[in-house]
Amino acid sequence: MVEIHKLCFSFEDQMIFRDFNFSLASRQWTALLGASGIGKSTLLRLIAGLEKDYQGKIMLAENTRLAWLAQQDSLFPWLSVLDNVQLQAHLQGKTNPKTQRKAEDLLQAVNMLAHKHKPCYQLSGGQRQRVALARTLMLDADLILMDEPFSALDAVTRLQLQQLARQLLKDKTVLLITHDPQEALRLADRILVLKNHPAQLSDPIVPASTAPRFSQDPQLWQLEQRLFRELLGDNP
Known part of the structure; x- marks a missing residue:
């Protein structure tokens, strides 16, 4: 590699x-x-x-x-958990039902689906890293x-x-x-x-x-x- x-x-x-x-x-x-x-x-x-x-x-x-997962999660605090996982598509204005389903599946995998509509500033450190991991997986x-x-x-x-x-x-x-x-x-x-x-x-x-x-x-x-x-x- x-x-x-x-x-x-x-x-x-x-x-x-x-x-x-x-x-x-x-x-x-x-x-x-x-x-x-x-x-x-x-x-x-x-x-x-x-x-x-x-x-x-x-x-x-x-x-x-390539994807990068660091100690600092670099989430956008004012965006929802769901939008942070879809960040690339969100910034490009390309979110759609397919990207949302994929993001929800990944949030389910990291046990964060119940928090998908929360802004990230409301999350604990561990929850933020779970979201960051889901965002990394979203990049495939x-x-x-x-x-x-x-x-x-x-x-x-x-x-x-x-x-x-x-x-x-x-x-x-x-x-x-x-x-x-x-x-x-x-x-x-x-x-x-x-x-x-x-x-x-x-x-x-x-x-x-x-x-x-x-x-x-x-x-x-x-x-x-x-x-x-x-x-x-x-x-x-």
């Missing part, structure tokens, strides 16, 4: 990536961990085409449709870039949304940025750690069981310790 070859990118005279190579397999969840400022969100921006001043090659599969994208979409939620809501996202996006290609090794182990098919300056990738960690996973699995505890060692490096 994505191939990056010999990427070089600097920000404010700091070299973030130098001769950086990365590939993203289709129809898998890949989690990327790393310390703050290491370049995780920058990598998403480069893949999304939001950063242009780089050297090297960033190649996406032909006709790839091939590649979903997730930038810590669950990190601001309380523990129970976070777990619910993790499971829901994994279920509804199981056939999509997902790149998930997270600071949380447990979240990566719960959701991802492949896990990588971004570290050092300029940034380099660790060897991949590939859990044996099928996601979503839960912490009672003893193998996950061992993999979590390995991830912490990768993240801590020389600073245990």
Whole structure:
């Protein structure tokens, strides 16, 4: 789905990536961990085409449709839940019974159909992220870039949304940025750690069981310790 070859990118005279190579397999969840400022969100921006001043090659599969799910849900607070899910069609003046039915089906999937006529400023943080997830699904994208979409939620809501996202996006290609090794182990098919300056990738960690996973699995505890060692490096 994505191939990056010999990427070089600097920000404010700091070299973030130098001769950086990365590939993203289709129809898998890949989690990327790393310390703050290491370049995780920058990598998403480069893949999304939001950063242009780089050297090297960033190649996406032909006709790839892309969606972004971030920590900030970016909902329009004065629009209804239903209009936010149909946002692309709403802004283009192209909402119709077909787009409304699809939006309602997705709101049913994220357990928000009963709130479809509410303005989004009346929703809780967890409810807003459910709507944001439905809006992402409405785009029918091939590649979903997730930038810590669950990190601001309380523990129970976070777990619910993790499971829901994994279920509804199981056939999509997902790149998930997270600071949380447990979240990566719960959701991802492949896990990588971004570290050092300029940034380099660790060897991949590939859990044996099928996601979503839960912490009672003893193998996950061992993999979590390995991830912490990768993240801590020389600073245990």
